[in-house]
Amino acid sequence: QVQLVESGGGVVQPGRSLRLSCAASGFSFSTYAMHWVRQAPGKGLEWVAVMSYDGSNKNYADSVKGRFTISRDNAKNTLYLQMNSLRAEDAAVYYCSSAMGPYYYYGLDVWGQGTTVIVSS
Amino acid sequence: QSALTQPASVSGSPGQSITISCTGTNSDVGAYNYVSWCQQHPGKAPKLMIYDVSHRPSGVSTRFSGSKSGNTASLTISGLQPEDEADYYCSSYTSSSTWVFGGGTKLTVL
Numbered sequence: 641q642v643q644l645v646e647s648g649g650g651v652v653q654p655g656r657s658l659r660l661s662c663a664a665s666g667f668s669f670s671t672y673a674m675h676w677v678r679q680a681p682g683k684g685l686e687w688v689a690v691m692s693y694d695g696s697n698k699n700y701a702d703s704v705k706g707r708f709t710i711s712r713d714n715a716k717n718t719l720y721l722q723m724n725s726l727r728a729e730d731a732a733v734y735y736c737s738s739a740m741g742p743y744y745y746y747g748l749d750v751w752g753q754g755t756t757v758i759v760s761s
Numbered sequence: 762q763s764a765l766t767q768p769a770s771v772s773g774s775p776g777q778s779i780t781i782s783c784t785g786t787n788s789d790v791g792a793y794n795y796v797s798w799c800q801q802h803p804g805k806a807p808k809l810m811i812y813d814v815s816h817r818p819s820g821v822s823t824r825f826s827g828s829k830s831g832n833t834a835s836l837t838i839s840g841l842q843p844e845d846e847a848d849y850y851c852s853s854y855t856s857s858s859t860w861v862f863g864g865g866t867k868l869t870v871l
Contacts, residue, residue, distance in 0.1 A: 675860070677807075684764070684865040685799075685807065685850050699858050740812060745854045747797040747813070751806040 642666040642750045644736050649755030652726055660755055662719040662736030667750075670694070670714035673739035675748050676721050678732035678757075688734070689721065693742035704730075723757070731759045765790065765851055765863035772869040778839040781866045783851030784832060789861055791832035795854035798827060798836045801865075802847045810849075811836060838868075846870040 648660040662674070676688040689710040691698040698710050709722040719736050733754040739746040766784040773779040783790065783798075790796055796814045799807040809818050811827035814834060824839045834853070838845055851863040 677862075684848075685801075685852075685862045687852065687860040687862055690860065701859060735806060744858055744860075745793070745795050747795055747809070747854070748799070748807075748852065748860070749809055749812070749818070751799075751808070753806050 644750060644752035646736055646752045646755035649757045651758045651760060653761050654727060654759055656726055657724045660721040660734055662752055664717045669717040671742055673742055673744055673746055674719045675737045677735045677737060680732040690744045726759045728759050731757055765853060765861055767863035767866045770867045772871055773841045774871045775841050777841050778837060781836045781849055783834040783863045785853055786832055789853040789855040790834050792856055793854050796829060796834040797852045799850050800847045841870050843870050
């Protein structure tokens with residue numbers, strides 16, 4: 641069955657970096673766009689970034705543009721989120737989600753269980 | 762990238778129907794039929810309930826339905842059941858080639 645497993649979360653100091661991973665299985669990863677979404681403690685969902693099926697196109701929320709980089713390795717069925725210059729407001733559970741098709745306008749379909757990022761000195 | 766507007770909370774009794782609204786602009790909800798709804802139980806990952814305004818993924822109950830008029834999308838849940846109690850979020854593709862979520866609506870089944 642379709643499964644997405646995030647990893648890489650943890651405690652990091654403000655200004656430092658962290659890389660999240662999302663391992664996909666049970667579907668043809670290389671044919672679907674992928675999203676990252678986050679949820680701060682007690683808050684709602686916030687869309688973070690999207691990458692097309694082949695990695696040729698990507699886009700970001702204004703709140704992370706210039707600091708976060710989404711990437712994928714289709715040979716490893718894995719999505720990444722490189723997070724630099726982390727701020728307190730980046731603390732959240734980060735979810736990866738497979739889109740319903742290859743391009744960004746396809747909505748979010750299956751979600752992983754999330755990985756928690758805590759930004760604290 | 763302003764969040765879509767949802768009511769903070771709605772409630773209903775078992776067996777009743779409720780509707781949750783999601784208001785955007787003519788740059789997101791009003792511009793595309795790429796509106797989705799997801800359900801999130803406490804401590805759990807979100808689950809897709811409706812996509813492309815009114816389509817249900819396989820396995821989602823027919824009690825869930827979606828619609829759109831202008832800049833406002835709606836999720837209707839009929840025949841409310843206790844397990845429907847959860848947070849519901851709408852999301853929409855935007856003219857900036859990004860996605861935006863609503864602030865979320867807490868559904869209480871009385």
